[in-house]
Amino acid sequence: MPVSSQHKVYLPAAARDNQYLLAEFVLSDELVARFPSSSTEAPYQALYQDLAQKLFALTDQFGLRNVHFIANGKTPVVRFHQEAYVLQTAEQILFFYNPSYHEAHHSFFDPKVRTRKISLLFLATEQPLRSNAASFHQQVTALLTEFKNRLALANLQIKVRDHQHLTYDLFAKAKGSKESYGFKLRSIDARYKARKCELPKHSALTYVIVNLPLSRRLKEQVAIDLQSTAPYLPLYQHVSEQFVSACQQEKLQHLAVLANGLLPLVRNSQYDKSSHGQELQMIGFDHSIENGQLISDLQGDKLVEMMQLVIFATPADQTDMGYGRFMNEVESALRRFAKAVNLQPERDDLTVRFHQHISYHS
Known part of the structure; x- marks a missing residue:
C-alpha cells in the first residue's frame, strides 16, 4: 500500500457528521443574588429567563442558528437524525437533528431548582x-466572550468542549453504498491552525465507539443458562474475547467492553475518574499506560440490546498526517472481529463512531 494511502481511511459517502460546542459555568451565589425572588413556586425563573434571553439575543449577531440553554443538570447527547427531536430522561437531554436544515432556540430548566451549573x-x-468546524468554533467563542462581558462577573470561568464525530456502518459497502471518500482525519488543533484559528492550551481526546446489536444469531453462539445467576455473562465474555484478540493483532491496546445498558462518556482519567449513574457511565483512559488498558463492565444478570466496544487512541496513534492510519487499523480489527463472531455484512449493522474532542477553560 502506498504511504499516502496508509494515512487515509476511506469512509462511506453516507457517513454522518456532527459537531457541537458545549460551554458550562458554575451558577455562583453572586449571580443568584442579582435576581432575588419572593416566589416560593418559581424562585429561579427570572434568573434562568434572563440568562437565556442574553444568550439568544446574541445568536443572530454571531450567526448561530441552533442554540440551547440548559439549567437542569442533565447531560446533552447529540445525534444525527432526519427529523428534529429533543427527548429528556432523568440524566440526559438528547438532541436529534440534521445540520443541513434544522434550526432551534430552546430553554430547559426547572424554575424551582437551583442548578449547579449552566450549560450552553x-x-x-x-x-x-468538517470544513467549517474552525469557523463555527470561532463564532461560538466570540459569542461567549460577549456573553461574559454582559454578565460582568468577576473571575467567571467557562469550560468549552468542542465535540466532533463521524458515524457510519462498517458494512455500508456490502449493503450497496459503493461511494466513499478518503479522510486523513487530522487532529482538531491541526485543522484549526490551517484555518487561522488558534486554540488556547487544551486537552484532546480521540476514540472510537462501536455499537454492536445483540442479534439472535449472535446470542445462539453461546449456551445461555437462564437458571444461572449471570446467564448472559458467557455471551458477553465471548464477544469481549474476540474483540480484544482482534484489536491486539492491530496493536490497539486501550479498550473498553461494556454490556450494562449505559451510555459511555469517554474521558481522560488524569482529569476525570470513572463513574456511572443510572443511565450514563464515565470511563477514563490513561494513554501513558504503555502495556494497554482494558476496561470491562459486563452485567451478566442483565440482557442488553446492544454492547459498546471502545477503542481509545494514544499519542502514538497520531501521525503528522492525522488519524487515518489509526482508523485503518481499527477497521481491520473490526472486520476480523466481525468474522470471528459470524456477523453478516449484508444483514447486520456495526455502527462505528469516530470521536474527536477538545476542552479548555476560557
Missing part, C-alpha cells in the same frame, strides 16, 4: 461541517 449548547449547521 451550540449545534453546528453550516455544511460541510
